[in-house]
Amino acid sequence: MLSQLMVLFGFFSLVLVSVYWINRAVRLFDKLIGDGQSAFVFLEFTALTLPNVIRLVLPMAAFAASVYVTNRLSSESELVVMQATGYSPWRLARPVAIYGLIVGLMMSVLTHFLVPASLFQMQQREAEIAENVTAKLLTEGTFLHPTDGVTFFIRKISPEGALEDVFLSDRRQDDRAQTYTATRAYLVNEDGTVKLVMLDGMAQSFTRDGNRLFTTHFADFSYDITNLIRKTAAQTRGVRHTGTLEMLLHPDQIAAETGETVGRVTEEAHGRINQALQCLAAALIGFATLLIGSFSRFGVWRQIVAALVLLVLVKLFEGLGADTVQADPHMWPAAYASSVTGVLIAVALLGWAGRARRPAPLPEVQT
Secondary structure, X not given: OHHHHHHHHHHHHHHHHHHHHHHHHHHHHHHHHHOOOOHHHHHHHXXXXXXXXXXXXXXXXXXXXHHHHHHXXXXXXXXXXXXXXXXXXXXXXXHHHXXXXXXXXXXXXXXXXXXXXXXXXXXXXXXXXXXXXXXHHOOOOOOEOOOOOEEEEEEEEOOOXXXXXXXXXXXXXOOEXXXXXEEXXXXXXXXXXXXXXXXXXXXXXXXXXXXXXXXXXXXXXXXXXXHHOOOOOOOOOOHHHOOHHHHHHOHHHHHHHHOOOHHHHHHHHHHHHHHHHHHHHHHHHHHHHHXXXXXXXXXXXXXXXXXXXXXXXXXXXXXXXXXXXXXXXXXXXXXXXXXXXXXXXXXXXXXXXXXXXXXXXXXXXXX
16 A cells, blocks of 8 residues: 555656646746746756755645545445454554655755755845846847846847847936947946946937937947946845754854844744655545545545545645744744644544444344
């Protein structure tokens, strides 16, 4: 039974990760490629989103595999045979519990190590790209707005790196608008500044005072565009980028460093541990709920719906527990309310299943 659970868990994980990952990849493709990034940057960002996507789908995959295997064993009467040989619901639930612990261990590796590291690396790469002049300005055939009040356009970039048919409009001053056009231009980095050297062009300056327009033709003209590039503030470590052990041991220091409250830091640390326990609860609920149903030609759809409702109830407890810990860090045990509730529900269902299948006592025969 454990082998079947692991095989089906791998299948459902692959399907769900593919669906979520493709959805994220499409949005990243529109954002990165549209901003002039290369395909390598796109692949790098999609790879960095993968650990967080897997973290999201693991509890769902654990639940789906548990329900599917239990339903198949029930429809093929294997559960009936095992129960007829004396296996109690507690004994049948043992491989499911082991399966839930294995999935929880996978979740722990993700939440404590892989996800924080990938999110921090993604934050750093986003900061680097935000300061990349090439990514912001070297895009053909698109009107770009590197900052408010500025419009930049390039018709074509030659193989030699020359910018052909350049248009630059600067409307940041309320009383003046300046427009520059050139048949050819180059970007030049000089002593920490970025200059746009335009050749064979025209500068137009429009003043609102008197509505006067001044035009100047030039053979070459240098324009400092350093201020057009938005400088990203120094990236600090966030709560989601911090190690779990560090948050548990020094919540006050992490709160001061990240600018969050101590309650938010405490909730994040204990919430990561709780996510692993939720995998166990989801697997047990899926198994125990289907175990209480009797055989029906119409299937076990009622039990599946009931299991889904119970999972929604568990998620509600998760939200309430998170809010409680954020409001008062000393109430950190509330962070485990959802997983404890889920396990208790599964235990109650297993107890119910055991009582329902207990043979009735034989009537006494009077002699």
